[in-house]
Amino acid sequence: MNKIKTIFETGAPGRCAVMPEPLDVPDVSLPEVFQRDTPLALTELSEMDVVRHFTRLSRRNFGVDSHFYPLGSCTMKYNPKISESVASLPGFASLHPGLTLVPAYRETCQGALEVVYELERLLAEIAGMAAGCLQPMAGAHGELTGVLLIAAYHRSKNDMKRDTILIPDSAHGTNPASAAMAGFKTVTLPSNAQGSVDYDAYAALMGEHVAGVMLTCPNTHGLFEPHVAEIAALAHEHGALMYYDGANLNAILGKCRPGDLGFDVMHYNLHKTFGTPHGMGGPGSGAIAVGERLAPFLPNPRVVKNDGIYDLHFGDSSIGRMAPFFGNFLVALRAYVYILAVGGEGLKKISENAVLNANYVLARLKEHWRPAFDGLCMHECLLTAADMTADHGIRALDVAKALLDRGFHAPTVYFPLTVKEGLMIEPTETESQETLDDFCDAMLEIARSAIEDPESLHHAPVSLPVGRLNEAQAARNLDCAALPQNKS
Amino acid sequence: MDWTTITEVEKRDIFKTVGVEAMEELFAAIPESLRLDSWDMPEGKNESALLREFKALSQRNNAEQVCFMGGGYYDHYIPAAVDALAGRSEFYTAYTPYQPECSQGTLQAIYEYQSLICRLMDMECANASLYDGGTAIFEAAVMAARITKRQRVIVHDSVHPLWKQMLETHAAGSVLKIETGSEPISEETACVIVQNPAFLGTLQDYADLAQQCHELGALLVMAVNPVSLGIVRTPGSMGADITVAEGQSLGLPLGFGGPYLGILATKKKYIRKMPGRIVGAAADDKGRPGYVLTLQAREQHIRREKALSNICSNQALCALRALIHLCLLGKEGLRETAYACHAKTAYLMSKLDFVQVLNDGPVFNEFAVRLPKNAEVVAAALLEKGFLAGIPLHTLGCGKPNDLLVAVTEKRTRDELDSFAAVLQEACHE
Numbered sequence: 001m002n003k004i005k006t007i008f009e010t011g012a013p014g015r016c017a018v019m020p021e022p023l024d025v026p027d028v029s030l031p032e033v034f035q036r037d038t039p040l041a042l043t044e045l046s047e048m049d050v051v052r053h054f055t056r057l058s059r060r061n062f063g064v065d066s067h068f069y070p071l072g073s074c075t076m077k078y079n080p081k082i083s084e085s086v087a088s089l090p091g092f093a094s095l096h097p098g099l100t101l102v103p104a105y106r107e108t109c110q111g112a113l114e115v116v117y118e119l120e121r122l123l124a125e126i127a128g129m130a131a132g133c134l135q136p137m138a139g140a141h142g143e144l145t146g147v148l149l150i151a152a153y154h155r156s157k158n159d160m161k162r163d164t165i166l167i168p169d170s171a172h173g174t175n176p177a178s179a180a181m182a183g184f185k186t187v188t189l190p191s192n193a194q195g196s197v198d199y200d201a202y203a204a205l206m207g208e209h210v211a212g213v214m215l216t217c218p219n220t221h222g223l224f225e226p227h228v229a230e231i232a233a234l235a236h237e238h239g240a241l242m243y244y245d246g247a248n249l250n251a252i253l254g255k256c257r258p259g260d261l262g263f264d265v266m267h268y269n270l271h272k273t274f275g276t277p278h279g280m281g282g283p284g285s286g287a288i289a290v291g292e293r294l295a296p297f298l299p300n301p302r303v304v305k306n307d308g309i310y311d312l313h314f315g316d317s318s319i320g321r322m323a324p325f326f327g328n329f330l331v332a333l334r335a336y337v338y339i340l341a342v343g344g345e346g347l348k349k350i351s352e353n354a355v356l357n358a359n360y361v362l363a364r365l366k367e368h369w370r371p372a373f374d375g376l377c378m379h380e381c382l383l384t385a386a387d388m389t390a391d392h393g394i395r396a397l398d399v400a401k402a403l404l405d406r407g408f409h410a411p412t413v414y415f416p417l418t419v420k421e422g423l424m425i426e427p428t429e430t431e432s433q434e435t436l437d438d439f440c441d442a443m444l445e446i447a448r449s450a451i452e453d454p455e456s457l458h459h460a461p462v463s464l465p466v467g468r469l470n471e472a473q474a475a476r477n478l479d480c481a482a483l484p485q486n487k488s
Numbered sequence: 489m490d491w492t493t494i495t496e497v498e499k500r501d502i503f504k505t506v507g508v509e510a511m512e513e514l515f516a517a518i519p520e521s522l523r524l525d526s527w528d529m530p531e532g533k534n535e536s537a538l539l540r541e542f543k544a545l546s547q548r549n550n551a552e553q554v555c556f557m558g559g560g561y562y563d564h565y566i567p568a569a570v571d572a573l574a575g576r577s578e579f580y581t582a583y584t585p586y587q588p589e590c591s592q593g594t595l596q597a598i599y600e601y602q603s604l605i606c607r608l609m610d611m612e613c614a615n616a617s618l619y620d621g622g623t624a625i626f627e628a629a630v631m632a633a634r635i636t637k638r639q640r641v642i643v644h645d646s647v648h649p650l651w652k653q654m655l656e657t658h659a660a661g662s663v664l665k666i667e668t669g670s671e672p673i674s675e676e677t678a679c680v681i682v683q684n685p686a687f688l689g690t691l692q693d694y695a696d697l698a699q700q701c702h703e704l705g706a707l708l709v710m711a712v713n714p715v716s717l718g719i720v721r722t723p724g725s726m727g728a729d730i731t732v733a734e735g736q737s738l739g740l741p742l743g744f745g746g747p748y749l750g751i752l753a754t755k756k757k758y759i760r761k762m763p764g765r766i767v768g769a770a771a772d773d774k775g776r777p778g779y780v781l782t783l784q785a786r787e788q789h790i791r792r793e794k795a796l797s798n799i800c801s802n803q804a805l806c807a808l809r810a811l812i813h814l815c816l817l818g819k820e821g822l823r824e825t826a827y828a829c830h831a832k833t834a835y836l837m838s839k840l841d842f843v844q845v846l847n848d849g850p851v852f853n854e855f856a857v858r859l860p861k862n863a864e865v866v867a868a869a870l871l872e873k874g875f876l877a878g879i880p881l882h883t884l885g886c887g888k889p890n891d892l893l894v895a896v897t898e899k900r901t902r903d904e905l906d907s908f909a910a911v912l913q914e915a916c917h918e
Contacts, residue, residue, distance in 0.1 A: 003777050007600045007815055017816040018567045020828045024902040025835035030719055031850055034691040038725050040718065041607040042819040047569055050815045054573040054808075060593035063581035067590075071583060078491050079581055082535045088571075091546025096876065097745035098557045101883040104868035105876070111548030112744045125528055137619040137746065140788070140798045144658070151661050177788035177798035181630075183661030186793045224517035254529075255515055256522045275491070277577075279805030280594040281584035281616070281765065283747030299657070320657030324560070324622055324650045325745030341538055344529025346490040353492040355514045356502055363506045376506070376514060404590050412586070415789070432493040433502065464589045466778035474770035474782045478759065480613045481603040 004056050007043050008482050017047035041484045060465055061280075062409045068435050070361075072380045072412035072424025073172070073220060075250050075272035082341065083276060083334035092333055097325035100301070100312060113310035116326050117303045119336040120287075126339075126347070127244075127266055127289035128259025134287045134332045135299045135323040139247060142267025142286025143178035143214070145299065145322050149265055149290060150212045150241045151182055152297040152319050159239065162211035166240075168197050170221055170416040175214045175245060184211060191418050195221035195373040195382075202231060206238050216245040217261065218252070218378035220416040220424070222358065232262025241265065241293070249273045250428070251355055251379035254348030258289075265290045274335035285331040299323075353429030354379040357436060361425055364440040368447040372419045380426035382419060389421050394450040394457055396421040401460035401468060402449070406442040489534050549744075553876045554904050558854045558895025559687075559884070560621060560648050561748075562737045564715065564825070565899050567816045570739045574809045584765075584801065588780045595779035598767040598804060601811040608717050608814070608822075609731045610724025611753035615764035617807040618750030618799065621734025622654035625681060625711060627763045627797060628730045628752060629655060629664055632679035632707045634796065635761050640677045644669040646686030647711060649884045655681075677706040679730070684712050684723070687886075688893060689833075689854030690847045691720065698727030714738055714751065714810075716852045718826030730754045739813025740806055749806040760786065763797035828898035829853035832905060836896050839909035842916065846891065854895040856881060860916050863892040869915040875908055 045053075062069065069076035087093065095112055099105040106113065120132035136142035147165065154162050165179040168189040176186040187205055192198040196219070213235050217225045225231070232242045244258040244266035250273050258266045270276055271284035278284065290298060299322045301312040326332070342350065355378055362371060362381035372382040388394040400410030400423075412424040427436055449457055461467060494502070508514060533541075555563040574580065578593060585591030585598075598616045605614040618624045629641045641664050643652055656666055664678075673680060680701055684692045698708045710728035712720075715737045723731040735749030736742070754762055760783060768782035788795040817825060833853050837845060846856040859866050863880035870877040878894040881887030896905070 004596065006596070006603070007811075008603065011818075016818045016820040017569070018821050019817075020565070020821070020825045020898040021901075023828055023831055025831050025905070028831050028834040030691075030830060033693050034721055034850060036717065036719055036721055036725075038610050038722055040819050040823060042604065042817075042822060043815050044818050044820070045815055047567075047816065050812065051569055051573060053815075054597070054812060055576070057593040057597055058573075058576040058578035060591075060596070061578040061582045062587075062590040063578045065577035065581045069583070071586070074583055076583060079577075080491055082538060084575075085539060086542045086546075089543060089546040091549040091551055093741040093743055094551040094563075095549050095744040096551075096555060096557045096563070096742045097561060098559050098879050099744075099876070101559075102864055102867055102880055104864055104871065108550040108553075108871065109744065111545040114545065114548070122529070128524075128527075137623070138799075138801045140800045141619060141623070144798055148657070148660055172800075173788035173790070173792045173795065174798050174800050176793035177791070177795040180793040180795075181662065181798050183663075218517075226517065226519070229519065229522060252518070254524060254527065256518050256524050257527070260524065261522055277580040277805070278583040279580050279803075280582045280591075280598075280808070281804040282801035283619075283803045283806055284801055319660065321622075321650065321653040322657060323746065324620065324654065324748075327745070328619075328747040329744040330741070331747055337538060337542065340530060340533055341535070342490040343532030344527060346532045347529065349490055349492055352511050352514070353494050356494060356499065356506075356511070359506045359508075359514055360502045376508075376517070378517070400587060401589065404587060409590065410587050429492045429494075433498040461589045465592055466589055466776050467772040467774060469588050469770040469772050469778045469780045471770065471780050471782065474768045474780050478756075478782065479769040480599070480759065480766055480782070481606045482599070483603065483606055483612070 006482055007053055010053060011043050011045040011049050013044055015044045015046050017045055017050055067407065067409050068431060068439055069409040070411050070425045070427050071409060072426040073247055075426060075428055077275050077428035078430035079275050079277040080338060083337045086337045087330045087334050100325060106311060110310055113303050115333055115336055117305055117310055119332055122339055123268060123287055124289050128257030129289040130292045131295045131298060132287060132289045133298045134327040136267060136286035136288055137323055137328050138282060138284045139267055139269045139286040140174040140178055142288045143174055144181055145288055146243050146265040146267055147179050147182040148319050149294045149297045153241065153294055154211055156317065161209055164209050165211055166205055166213045170219050170418045171214060171216055172245060172247060195223050196225050197231060199227045199230065203234060206234055208238060210238060210240040212241045212243050214243040214245060216248055218248050221373055222377040222380040222382050223373060224378055228261050247272065248379060251351055253351040254344060255351055259291055265294050270331060270335035274338040276331050276334040283328045283331050285328045287332060350429045357427040357429060357431055360436055361427055361440060365443050368444055372422060380424055383423040384419055385421040385423055388450050392450045392454045394454050396423050398457040399423060399446055402446045402457045403442060404461040405463045408439055408442060489532055553874050555876045556878045556894050556908060557876045559879045559893060560734050561742055562895060562897050563742065563899055564737050564897050566739050569816055570809055570812050573812050574805060579808060580805055585781060588778065592778055594804065595767050597808050597811060599779050601807045602767060604811060604814050605751055605753050608714060609753050610722040611731050612756040613759045614753035615762055615766050616804065617802040618752055618764055619803060620746065620748040620750045621711065622651040624732035624750035624752045625651050626655050626658040628709045628732050629679060629681065631730060631761055631763060632709060633664055635758055636678045636705060636707060638676055638678035639663045640665050640667055642667045642669060642671050642673065642677055642680045644680060644682040646683040646692060647681055648683065648687045649886055673700055673704050673706055675704050677704060679707040679709045681709040684710060685716060685852040688847055688856045689851040691850050691852055695726045713852060715826055715829065718822040719830065720852060735810050738810035740809055747803055747806055749803050749810055764799050765802050825898050829896060832900055833896040836905045839905065842913050853897060854893060856891055856893050859890045859892055862889050866915045870911055873911045875911060
């Protein structure tokens with residue numbers, strides 16, 4: 001397949017797809033000192049040029065609408081189109097957020113304020129906590145917000161000795177990175193042979209220096225933490241707070257709630273659990289929920305309801321502002337549509353089907369691909385290619401690339417870091433049995449190829465515009481921008 | 489309604505394969521004592537009822553007024569092709585390009601976005617985007633501290649008050665020491681953060697400030713309005729080391745506050761200290777060109793607590809919209825759009841000779857006026873006439889109660905400008 005020329009190699013001088021309307025006011029000049037004094041080296045394209053270029057680029061992507069996308073920990077479920085329709089209604093899409101700054105304007109955005117208020121309320125209920133907040137713009141941003149809240153809580157008690165956050169070795173990398181960003185030291189909790197937090201090791205690390213514990217439950221091994229309640233109880237006994245990483249919430253909706261498990265704060269990934277599009281890596285939403293203890297510190301402003309009218313309130317103990325307004329509002333709106341569509345019973349059914357599908361894949365593959373841990377899994381199953389690597393030289397990466405050739409997106413590979421040659425498969429509840437069967441058949445066929453013709457797998461993928469790209473060389477000979485003097 | 493697909497018959501078949509008899513066995517790992525008894529959640533609804541209700545809800549918002557409100561977020565025209573192309577599900581239902589071979593569309597688009605941002609700003613490298621303008625300022629401050637191994641960050645008065653608040657909130661636990669614009673630059677200063685045009689719309693020349701920073705080993709971080717760069721001197725030309733921007737005005741709807749686009753660009757020598765995803769050109773073993781995520785050793789999924797930032801995702805779909813938007817406008821279209829914003833702003837200022845303009849120099853697309861009456865009262869009166877008058881400045885903790893910040897984009901017609909001037913005058917003297 002041919003290379004698609006970059007947009008800078010396309011077009012011709014003098015072309016322009018979109019111009020503003022002809023100027024209907026007098027010409028004025030900008031004083032020279034403020035004028036652009038360098039060439040404006042942008043493109044010159046017709047609308048057709050632009051449309052064809054991006055349409056062709058789009059066809060070089062796998063998306064959920066075109067491909068099964070069992071990317072573990074990412075919950076690549078179907079994104080309902082109704083959410084897109086609602087998010088494009090002009091009353092939401094064209095609404096200036098500055099309206100909320102002015103009390104007199106708030107009557108003009110009551111519908112949007114209702115979305116914020118009601119969704120925050122529903123998120124608190126799903127969490128089993130006291131309040132929600134839509135400001136954080138992604139999961140990692142929610143983590144940072146949560147850790148800043150924990151810091152504010154201890155500071156309010158004049159408890160300045162707590163400088164440490166405990167985080168399991170199986171956690172997402174964002175957990176320690178967020179804790180570090182908020183100024184905390186991080187200490188790693190080891191996993192035991194069953195894939196859960198080693199409780200004794202945890203108890204030994206707990207103390208008055210610990211500000212909080214960040215847990216993912218079910219964890220990234222796809223397992224529910226059996227000692228979660230004891231972990232929370234011990235933390236609270238020592239004055240530390242519990243943070244719930246909501247990345248895997250799709251496993252437990254309506255079955256149990258982080259607040260009831262003993263967590264004080266959590267972030268949602270609205271784009272995972274509530275089906276908003278992942279957009280090639282964003283925008284998502286990292287809305288949070290908090291228990292009573294942390295509610296006074298939530299970011300400002302808060303949407304409140306007084307006599308049926310939505311208004312803003314600025315809390316005195318707030319940590320401040322994490323977003324200019326209410327976070328990625330149009331993403332949150334899609335999640336709100338989703339939650340109202342499925343309702344409480346639907347949420348339960350989602351988790352049931354997500355767990356069912358993951359266990360089906362596990363059951364069909366476990367004889368040929370070794371599970372990292374024994375027993376049933378929750379919403380995702382973690383396999384390892386380590387035996388294949390030892391016996392036939394086939395690595396998780398080879399499996400991933402072979403799947404691409406067979407029309408499937410790859411699972412998450414090499415994560416969590418606790419498992420060698422990991423293949424983390426999260427099918428989600430929106431996949432049908434026949435899709436899961438096709439995928440499992442492909443995995444079993446790859447297992448046979450690994451034994452019979454391992455060489456063929458080393459060359460995968462062969463069906464896509466490019467084969468495996470040399471990442472080391474790309475990092476050595478950096479080319480991150482096509483600049484005028486450096487035409488690609 | 490829901491979007492699960494497993495039928496009852498399939499469910500029984502799956503149970504058999506898995507070796508369980510009931511759904512509850514799959515959840516046996518959750519201790520009984522922790523199970524949810526009941527919760528207060530609504531019943532589900534079907535699609536047509538939902539659309540009806542959300543249409544009604546959206547109509548409780550009035551997005552129809554003639555908009556003179558800006559403050560970092562502007563009412564620009566978004567060409568139809570932006571929605572048509574960014575609405576392709578091959579883009580919006582994909583995720584982070586962890587598997588580059590099946591994500592070349594995403595990767596090439598981000599490479600082109602990075603390139604276009606550099607060309608627009610006269611910088612040498614850009615990341616794949618951050619959440620928004622405010623978080624981009626925070627990331628730039630952290631980056632400057634890392635490069636200079638210093639902690640003091642001077643935030644100039646020109647910076648958006650909400651972005652200042654966001655910087656302070658984000659930096660609460662970090663080593664950064666945030667100082668106001670009145671502090672002198674010293675050999676302990678990591679960076680000075682400025683904005684052009686300033687929050688109140690006034691154009692600035694920061695070339696001397698850049699030199700002053702560099703003499704003391706500090707960096708200049710400049711926040712810009714990307715549309716202005718069609719005609720306004722670039723941060724690269726003035727000597728900025730890190731440029732950030734709120735990219736909303738490049739094809740993103742106002743959307744009641746987001747999602748928006750955090751732009752961050754810098755000099756090539758700082759690329760390894762730049763946070764966020766970066767796409768680089770690569771080749772496969774047959775020499776075919778392609779693109780990959782590069783320099784990943786800076787990032788949280790590898791470095792964990794030692795990462796440059798905790799950021800994992802970016803705003804790729806928003807970056808794609810900005811890229812498509814800029815490609816549609818192109819060189820001439822962006823220049824003419826910027827010029828129209830400037831000329832229409834100047835025209836409106838000339839019509840508002842009955843109020844005091846607070847800007848002390850040329851402006852780009854926004855200016856502040858001191859009204860003879862309380863700005864909120866005037867704003868409320870103009871709302872009745874179908875105009876969003878702008879932002880009463882004291883609602884953002886700056887200015888006096890009578891001060892109003894007024895924005896003008898290329899979308900405003902001469903008629904709208906004339907009517908606005910007339911009703912504003914009327915409201916001021918009622």
